[in-house]
Amino acid sequence: MFHLFSHCWTWLQAVQEPVRKVTLLVMGLDSSGKSSVIMDIMRALASEVLPAAQPGQTRLRVNRFEVTLVELPGAQRCRSAWRSHYSAADGLLFVLDSSDLARMEEARKALSRVLSHPDVSGKPLLLLANKQDVAAALLPCELIERLALQRLVNENHSPCRIEPCAAVGPARSTLQGLRWLLRAAAEHSLQLPTACSPSPDPGPGAARGRPHARRDPLAQREDESCSAEKIKEPQPTRHLLSPNLQKVSTNGPGKRKKKVKVRKKGTGQLSPAEEPEGEAAGGADGRASTAGGLLAPNRVRQEEPVPVGTAAPHSAQGMKKKKKKKIKNKIKSQEPVMEQQQEEVSSTFDLYRRAMLALKMRQEQRKQPSAIAP
Numbered sequence: 229m230f231h232l233f234s235h236c237w238t239w240l241q242a243v244q245e246p247v248r249k250v251t252l253l254v255m256g257l258d259s260s261g262k263s264s265v266i267m268d269i270m271r272a273l274a275s276e277v278l279p280a281a282q283p284g285q286t287r288l289r290v291n292r293f294e295v296t297l298v299e300l301p302g303a304q305r306c307r308s309a310w311r312s313h314y315s316a317a318d319g320l321l322f323v324l325d326s327s328d329l330a331r332m333e334e335a336r337k338a339l340s341r342v343l344s345h346p347d348v349s350g351k352p353l354l355l356l357a358n359k360q361d362v363a364a365a366l367l368p369c370e371l372i373e374r375l376a377l378q379r380l381v382n383e384n385h386s387p388c389r390i391e392p393c394a395a396v397g398p399a400r401s402t403l404q405g406l407r408w409l410l411r412a413a414a415e416h417s418l419q420l421p422t423a424c425s426p427s428p429d430p431g432p433g434a435a436r437g438r439p440h441a442r443r444d445p446l447a448q449r450e451d452e453s454c455s456a457e458k459i460k461e462p463q464p465t466r467h468l469l470s471p472n473l474q475k476v477s478t479n480g481p482g483k484r485k486k487k488v489k490v491r492k493k494g495t496g497q498l499s500p501a502e503e504p505e506g507e508a509a510g511g512a513d514g515r516a517s518t519a520g521g522l523l524a525p526n527r528v529r530q531e532e533p534v535p536v537g538t539a540a541p542h543s544a545q546g547m548k549k550k551k552k553k554k555i556k557n558k559i560k561s562q563e564p565v566m567e568q569q570q571e572e573v574s575s576t577f578d579l580y581r582r583a584m585l586a587l588k589m590r591q592e593q594r595k596q597p598s599a600i601a602p
């Protein structure tokens with residue numbers, strides 16, 4: 229019943245949420261499959277395709293997002309023009325030809341240049357490991373190593389997810405990645421203009437890239453269903469490799485353990501007392517189910533605020549006092565039991581004593597008449 233209500237509530241929130249405009253750049257080396265990936269998405273979401281505003285752009289409705297995909301030409305001579313699009317972008321979709329081993333280094337350099345640009349820093353990146361249908365294609369875990377992706381995203385603080393796909397096949401994993409990218413973009417910039425209000429006044433504290441104050445209910449719902457595992461180092465055996473989710477997601481209702489920091493006595497250093505629990509990974513088809521992944525930039529660890537006017541709960545003195553109190557309570561609670569037991573014992577003895585006395589008196593009474601009688 230509770231679940232039903234909570235689902236209804238989430239659904240209501242999602243319905244009331246305004247449509248958000250999101251601009252995603254589709255980039256990658258030439259012939260990596262950018263146009264093919266876009267075509268694949270359009271095929272899968274045929275009913276959601278909107279009339280394009282400009283040539284080279286694709287507009288779609290995906291859940292509560294109005295998405296504009298901007299394909300940037302991948303040829304070497306065109307790449308310098310990419311940077312003029314960065315500031316308008318909410319997220320990046322980098323298409324990689326996973327089967328083209330000869331150009332892997334070129335792809336790494338291109339990606340590195342993109343991520344190190346200040347206008348890109350912190351914006352989410354979906355890396356589509358395309359052409360997985362080709363036998364020689366590298367798996368995402370291999371690509372992470374080849375592209376030194378963990379280091380790249382950590383240096384540039386960009387939440388990153390790698391999704392294996394084949395633009396010639398079903399678009400399931402591509403769409404899954406796209407939905408993640410939209411959620412991440414919404415989280416990164418909660419002041420995305422809505423479809424109804426093209427130029428809203430951001431107001432104080434609403435600048436792009438600021439920490440997010442509100443949670444997209446849609447994102448929360450999807451986080452609960454399709455979940456992401458949070459680990460720090462890439463572990464190829466796991467489906468999801470390492471999301472940043474300090475930024476991208478917030479705690480689900482009672483699902484994730486809170487990270488608790490303990491101040492080491494004397495040193496003033498913080499040490500994690502409890503790591504957040506990993507979540508099950510969302511599956512994808514074919515190779516995707518074994519290899520898709522998320523990468524995280526450095527997490528910003530925050531100390532749990534101690535409420536003003538309350539004593540520190542972890543202090544040693546506090547613990548001792550608590551222990552003492554507990555023992556006292558224990559003793560207190562045992563006393564009446566003891567008394568009761570003693571009372572029971574003494575009453576039993578009393579009865580026994582009385583019975584003995586009665587017996588004695590009877591014996592004496594019997595003796596007396598015999599003594600009187602001759």
Ligand SMILES: Nc1nc2c(ncn2[C@@H]2O[C@H](COP(=O)(O)OP(=O)(O)OP(=O)(O)O)[C@@H](O)[C@H]2O)c(=O)[nH]1
Nearest residue numbers: 257258259260261262263264301302359394395396
């Ligand atoms: N086998 C296979 N071929 C693919 C896949 N995706 C794209 N291709 C092929 O790769 C070639 C290039 O694809 P495009 O989509 O034109 O590549 P692009 O990245 O848009 O290239 P530019 O626009 O020139 O930068 C085409 O021949 C596609 O058919 C895939 O998943 N598997």
Ligand SMILES: [Mg+2]
Nearest residue numbers: 262263264299
């Ligand atoms: Mg193209």
